[in-house]
Amino acid sequence: MKNYFREIPKVDKILEDEKIKLIIEKYSRKVVLDIISEITEKLRNKISIYLKSEKEIDELEKEIEISITNLITDIIYNVEALFEPNLKRVINATGTILHTNLGRALINKDIAYRLADIVSGYSNLEYNLKEGKRGERYDSFSNLICKITGAQAALAVNNNAAAVMLILNTLAKDGEVIVSRGELVEIGGKFRVPDVLRASGARLVEVGTTNKTHLSDYENAINENTKAILKVHTSNYNIIGFTENVSIASIKKNLPNTLVIEDLGSGVLVDLEKYGLKHEPTVMESINAGVDIVCFSGDKLFGGPQAGIIIGKKEYIDKIKKNQLTRAFRIDKFTVAALELVLMEYLKGDKVEESIPVLRMIKESYESVSKRAKVLFEKLKLADKNNNLILNLLDLKSQIGGGSLPGELISSRGISIKFKNISTSKAEEKLRNLNIPIIVRIVEDTILLDIRTVNSDDFDIIANSFGGLT
C-alpha cells in the first residue's frame, strides 16, 4: 500500500504556486490558508481510512489520487465559491412576468447604469441645489408622479404594505375604518387587510357580503367614530357571477365628507386593455374618481423598484409625512433615483412600453415571441453536440403574476425539452445550480421554456448550458 501522506504537498509549497499567489492577492491570505487546511484535512482523513483498511480499496485509492492531482484547482474553486454572492441574476424561463420569488419587476439596463453612478457617489438626496439649502428626498419624484397622474401630492415608502399601514396609522388610528367583506383579502406573505388594519391602530368595521356590497351598507355603517372607508383592489383573485361593488366615484358623490382611501395593489399607469388583457383599474382612474389617498406597489405593474407609492390630496399627504413611521419606512437614495428615472420614462407616453421591461414583456406579440423561440430552438439544436436533447416548439400561456390580473393569460411560445441522458428532475436541479441559474417550468415531466420572459441576449447562455448538461 502506498503512503499517500507523503504525496500531499506542504503548505509552504502550495503557497508558492503561482495560481495560489494570485488568489491570495485577489481575496485574502487568511481565507486561502483556511481552505487549504480544510481540504488537506479531508484528504488526510481519506488516506487514514485507506491505510487502515485490510484490503486494497481501488475506488478510494483512485479518489485520493484525483484529489492530490486536483489539489490546487480544488483550493481555488473553494475560495472562489466563498466570494460568489448568494443573490445573483437568474434567467426566468417560467413565463411569469412578475415572479415574486424571482425579484418581481425588472429595471431596464440604462436606468441601472444611472443608478450605479448615483449610489456610488454623493448626491443631492436631501439638498436643494437651486437654493443651496436642505431639500426633500421626495421632491423630484413627487413632481413627476403628480404631473403624470394628476394627484396633488405624493410620497413613497419601503413597500406597499408599509404604505397601507402608514396611511391608516396617520388618518384612522383609534377610529373606525369601513371595509367591504368582498375586499378583506390576503395578498400573500401574511399580508391580510384585517391584520394590517388592526396593527395600524384602527378598528375594522366590515360591511356587505363576500359577493355584494351596496352603497347603503357604507351609509349605514358611518357614525361619529368613522375615520375612513378603505377600498382594496382585489388584485389576486376574481369574484364572478352575482356580484356588486361600490365605486369610489359613487362613494365620493354620496358621502362627500367621508375620507376614502384605496389600496390599489399593482398600480398600473397605462391601459392594459389595448394588449387584450382585462381592464385593470389605473391610478389615474382612482384620482379622477376623487379618492383622497391611494397607494400601490412600485415593483408590480408600475415596473419600478420595490416601493409603496402614496399619492392623493395634499392635506393628507402632509399629515402622513409628519408621522414618525414615515421615517421608519423611508426609501433610500437607490429607490428615490430609480423612481424618478422610471417616471421619466412614463412622461414620454407610449414609448414607455419599450423601456419598462414589465410592460415590454406584456406587450410583446405572439409572433415576436414565436420568432425568438425559433432562434433559441436552432441554437439549442446546434449546442446539443452529444444529441442528448429532445426538443419541440410549442404554444404556451404566460401569466402576469405578482398577484396581478389573476386568470389573465397571454398567448406565448416556447420550447419543451427532455433529456436522453438524465431525468427531468435531475436536469431541473442542475439548471437551478448553474453559475447563471435557469429557472424553468416542469409540466408532465418535461421542461418548458417560455420565451416571453427570456431576453434574447441570454439565448447563447441557455443553449450552451443545456448543451453541456450531463
Ligand SMILES: *Cc1c(COP(=O)(O)O)cnc(C)c1O
Ligand atoms: C401586492 C399588494 C400589497 C403589498 O404590496 P408590497 O409592495 O408587496 O408590500 C398590498 N395590497 C395589495 C392590494 C396588493 O396587491
